[in-house]
Amino acid sequence: MRTIQMVDLKAQYAKIRKEVDSAIQEVIDNAAFINGKAVTDFTASLTAYMGAKHVIPCANGTDALQIAMMALDLQPGDEVITPSFTYVATTEVIALLRLQPVFVEVDPKSFCVDPAAIEKAITPKTKAIVPVHMFGQVADMEAILDIAKRYNLAVIEDTAQAIGADYTFSSGTTKKAGTIGTIGTTSFFPSKNLGCYGDGGAIFTNDDALATRLKMIANHGQSKRYYHDIVGCNSRLDSIQAAVLNCKLPHLDEYAAARRQAADYYDKAFANHPKIKTPYRSPFCNHVFHQYTLILEGVDRDGLNAFLAENGIPSMIYYPVPAHRQKMFDAFGGAAFDLTITDWLTERVISLPMHTELDQEQLNLITNKVLEFINKG
Ligand SMILES: *Cc1c(COP(=O)(O)O)cnc(C)c1O
Numbered sequence: 001m002r003t004i005q006m007v008d009l010k011a012q013y014a015k016i017r018k019e020v021d022s023a024i025q026e027v028i029d030n031a032a033f034i035n036g037k038a039v040t041d042f043t044a045s046l047t048a049y050m051g052a053k054h055v056i057p058c059a060n061g062t063d064a065l066q067i068a069m070m071a072l073d074l075q076p077g078d079e080v081i082t083p084s085f086t087y088v089a090t091t092e093v094i095a096l097l098r099l100q101p102v103f104v105e106v107d108p109k110s111f112c113v114d115p116a117a118i119e120k121a122i123t124p125k126t127k128a129i130v131p132v133h134m135f136g137q138v139a140d141m142e143a144i145l146d147i148a149k150r151y152n153l154a155v156i157e158d159t160a161q162a163i164g165a166d167y168t169f170s171s172g173t174t175k176k177a178g179t180i181g182t183i184g185t186t187s188f189f190p191s192k193n194l195g196c197y198g199d200g201g202a203i204f205t206n207d208d209a210l211a212t213r214l215k216m217i218a219n220h221g222q223s224k225r226y227y228h229d230i231v232g233c234n235s236r237l238d239s240i241q242a243a244v245l246n247c248k249l250p251h252l253d254e255y256a257a258a259r260r261q262a263a264d265y266y267d268k269a270f271a272n273h274p275k276i277k278t279p280y281r282s283p284f285c286n287h288v289f290h291q292y293t294l295i296l297e298g299v300d301r302d303g304l305n306a307f308l309a310e311n312g313i314p315s316m317i318y319y320p321v322p323a324h325r326q327k328m329f330d331a332f333g334g335a336a337f338d339l340t341i342t343d344w345l346t347e348r349v350i351s352l353p354m355h356t357e358l359d360q361e362q363l364n365l366i367t368n369k370v371l372e373f374i375n376k377g
Pocket of ligand 1: 060061062063086087089090132158160161186187188189199200201
């Protein structure tokens with residue numbers, strides 16, 4: 001049996017090796033390392049795939065969030081509502097720009113930000129909401145857009161974990177996660193659902209004026225070469241990464257299907273277990289399973305993690321410390337936020353291997369070992 005990994009990028013590469021190698025070679029042959037044809041092509045393909053009006057590629061998913069907040073012209077002290085149960089990058093850029101992160105609860109079922117908690121946290125200083133499509137499931141965007149409209153707030157969707165996921169409104173309209181709010185952001189970090197072989201990211205918007213600002217900010221605030229109108233940064237997707245993404249984007253839906261199939265296998269094996277809660281699947285989105293995350297009740301989680309490791313099975317805690325309890329937010333009053341649901345989840349979640357190359361034999365071993373440990377405890 002192939003070694004089980006949280007994410008098996010080697011096995012995935014083996015299937016697309018010829019295309020990827022020749023795409024990378026072409027960039028080198030043409031020496032078009034920055035803003036080359038591969039970048040233009042990828043931007044066009046991703047625009048079509050997402051059904052977004054504008055796609056602005058950038059250097060990584062953290063920059064994408066930062067550029068989004070800069071483009072909205074938020075001022076120091078403005079409040080930005082964000083879940084605490086997320087990867088730190090979502091919340092870090094808020095602090096970096098000297099905005100005030102306002103941490104709110106997630107819905108313990110979906111792991112995504114709770115719209116009722118957002119509305120309760122709104123003050124006259126609130127300017128934006130940053131929902132995170134956690135673990136590959138789209139947040140309750142219809143409710144979030146409704147709140148944003150009533151309070152005149154911008155919505156930045158952190159889509160780093162959910163590229164390719166569809167969200168269906170009660171009207172029946174379907175949109176890609178990341179194209180629903182004011183701005184969407186994503187990451188092409190290697191282990192993400194659409195990963196390159198280094199760092200990469202992108203920003204989505206349907207607003208022409210915002211698209212112009214986003215492009216300028218990602219390129220030193222430049223309107224025309226050597227004319228810099230606003231303060232920006234240098235954030236580019238490089239051509240070699242774009243070449244890899246050009247090979248992988250056509251496979252994205254098939255990759256999501258493979259992840260869903262692995263999730264189905266897990267779901268079935270753990271169904272109705274009194275100590276295991278399998279991931280909720282919202283009826284308004286098709287989960288793309290960036291992670292497969294269980295909630296354990298009455299289980300020695302560290303013991304399970306160690307037992308699985310002894311049996312050659314990796315497992316991870318995403319994330320061991322919620323954002324509001326990170327030291328970096330001491331100066332922003334992080335620990336003063338009372339988030340009992342977030343703390344409760346943080347103590348109980350565990351993520352199992354999830355990627356596009358899991359086979360039946362591996363899934364069988366993983367589920368058997370998880371059940372063996374839990375049932376003997
Ligand atoms: C990975 C990730 C990011 C950051 O992406 P990078 O490309 O690593 O900068 C931001 N938000 C979430 C939710 C992520 O999972």
